[in-house]
Amino acid sequence: MREISHFINGKSVTGASGRFGDIYDPNTGQIQARVALATAAEIDDAVQKAAKAQAGWAAMNPQRRARVMFTFKALIEQNMEELAHLLSSEHGKVIADAKGDIQRGLEVVEFACGIPHLLKGDYTEGAGPGIDVYSMRQPLGVVAGITPFNFPAMIPLWMSAVALACGNAFILKPSEKDPSVPVRLGELLIEAGLPEGVFQVVHGDKVAVDALITHPDIRAVSFVGSSDIAQYIYATGASHGKRVQAMGGAKNHGIIMPDADLDQVVKDIVGAAYGSAGERCMALPVAVPVGQKTADAFIERMIDAARGLKVGISTDAEAHYGPVISAAHKAKVENYIRMGVDEGAELLLDGRGLKLQGHEEGFFIGPTLFDHVKPNMRTYREEIFGPVLQVVRAESLEEAAALPSQHDYGNGVAIFTRNGLAAREFAAKVNVGMVGINVPIPVPVAYHSFGGWKRSAFGDMNQYGEDGVRFYTKVKTVTQRWPDGDIGDQAFVIPTMS
C-alpha cells in the first residue's frame, strides 16, 4: 500500500504513530493509499523545527521573500497538469475544475509577490514637537493552517502564500482525505528557494489538530471546514492565546427576479449548484425565484439543464462533474434526499442510485432537484454539500431576501436581475458576507478578501488579500524623538495634544 508521509524540514518523513487514514479513488471506490496520522509529539517536532527556521526567513528582506513567491508561481504553472491530475485522483473533481482549484490558489501567490509594498508601514512626521510616529508589521512566528477536503490546493495557498510572504513559518494540516497536493506544494516551495522548515505539512486527524491549536509556540491558526469544527477551533485556539480565523459551512441562495435573463440564470445556477458535485462552500444550492411565473419558467428550464448534465469519472473531459469524496459522504447526501421527500418537498430529479458502467463502486450521485422547499425544513436549514438544488419560492424581493438574511449560514448570496437599484439595495441590506450581482459564485479576487458571516466564519479577519496580511502580522508602533537639548520638566500627567 502506497503511504503518504509528512513533509518536515524539506523532506518526506515517515509517520511514527502507526495510525493511518485511507485515501480513496472516488471514481472506483477503492482505497489507493494510506496517509500517516501524526501524534502530538510529531506535531511538536514539526513546530520546533519550524521555529528554528523562521527567524532566518523573517530576517530575509521582503523583496527576496517575494522572489521565492515569484519562482513558486512559475513552478506551479509548469506543474499544472501533474498537480491537477493528482488533485482530481484523490478528490474526484474533473480535471478542468481541479485546474481552477489550483489557479485560484495561484492567484493568492501572485498577490503575495507584492509583499514588499503590502508590508510598508505608516509614518507621521512631526506628530508632536520633534516627534515622529511610525508603525511596522512584523511576522507572528510559527502559524498553522487546517484545511478541508474540497479545495486541496486553493485553501492551503490562500493561507500559506500570505503567511510565508509576511515572514512566518507555516505548518499545514491538510485534509486527511486528499493530502497529496499539499505535499507536492511543499516540494515546489523548496525548489523555489524557501528555506527548509519554513513550510511543513503534517497529516492527521483530531489528535494532530488539537496538538496544533493548543501548542504554546503556534501564534495563529487559520481554519476552513465545517461550522461546528470551526467554532471548536475558534474557541479552543482563542482560549490558548492564539489569533484564530475559522471559516465554516454555507448554504448560499440565488435570488431570481422576474426581470432576470432566465436563460443565463439557468446556465449560471446549473454550474454553481452541480459543479464539483456541489462540494463547494460557495456553491449555490438554493434558488429563490420571485413570483410564480418566474418559478415555473425557471423550474422548466432547470429540469432540462440538470438532466443534460454528464456525471463521469474525474478524467473524463466531457463530464460536468465527478464523484463525491467518500462513501460516507455519498450516504449522507442520499439521506438528505430521502429526508427532503419525507419533509414534503417535491423531488423533480432524483440522483440516488446512479451507477456508472465500469465504475459501479464509485461515489457518484446524479443531479437532484427539489421544488417547494420550505424554510422550516431541516434539509433547507442544513448544509447538504452535494449535487442537490433546492428551490424555495417567494412572492416578493423582501420575502426572498429575508431567507439568506435569516439563515444560520451567511457565506455567499447572489441576485439575478436587470434592475440596478434593486440589486444595490439588496447588496447593502442582505445579512451575508459575500454578494454576487448576476455572478453566481462571488469568490472575491485575490487582492480583496474572502469571508462569510454568521456560522460561516468565526473570528474577525478574512482570508487572503489585505486582511490576510493583517492576520499574519502584528503591528508595532514607535513614537520617537531626538531631543536637541532640554525638553522640559518631569511630567506626571499623561501627554496630550492640548
Ligand code: NAD
Ligand atoms: P471538516 O470540518 O470535516 O474538516 C476540516 C478540517 O478539520 C480537516 O483538516 C479535518 O481533519 C479537521 N477536523 C475534522 N474533524 C475534526 C475534529 N473533530 N476536531 C478537530 N479537527 C477536525 O470539513 P470537510 O468535510 O473537510 O470540508 C467541508 C466543509 O468545509 C463544508 O462544511 C464546507 O462548507 C466547508 N468549507 C468552507 C469554506 C469557507 O471558506 N467558508 C471553504 C471550503 C469548505
